[in-house]
Amino acid sequence: GQQVMQIPQYQHVQEGEDFTTYCNSSTTLSNIQWYKQRPGGHPVFLIQLVKSGEVKKQKRLTFQFGEAKKNSSLHITATQTTDVGTYFCGGENTGNQFYFGTGTSLTVIP
């Protein structure tokens, strides 16, 4: 079955440092979405990438979709304590199954 792996599983950074999480799918994805889940909360949509090689930015966040549409990354510049949470990538395969990655838990140390 499809697997979507994310690395790292956990990341601790000092406030102000950059952070990157990588998402890798075993199959080609029609699109990739990124979600953030705050501790004790529910996943909240951040962005969707559709095109091969697409790059999108949201303030300090930069999202990339790989050329083969099997991998993606989220980069946060100059992390803040409000960035704390778990970041999930997710995508739909040809079987209409929407799978999420294993998630990267980000801790920001003030």
Add this chain to the structure above:
Amino acid sequence: DSGVTQTPKHLITATGQRVTLRCSPRSGDLSVYWYQQSLDQGLQFLIQYYNGEERAKGNILERFSAQQFPDLHSELNLSSLELGDSALYFCASSVDPPGAANTGELFFGEGSRLTVL
């Protein structure tokens, strides 16, 4: 507030029992997804319904079943519960119009936390 309502928020039950989790999607959303999130784990896709019909099935156990009703609300039934079924169960909805090439944004409810003792 995502507009997706899940009940109950918390549920404590014993092994071997059966429970029903309910989800009301956002107004206008035809697709409903169910996910299971165990402690400090990822989101495991269980099943998806679109306008009353099963559209995709993931890693859903045979002891679990779901359905989407004509009013578009959905229920997830968990039976013969085991300790390992303790988890947070999320429902999500999306607009997902017919023929859409890609799944749209998923809106998640607050989740139903199930504890099996």
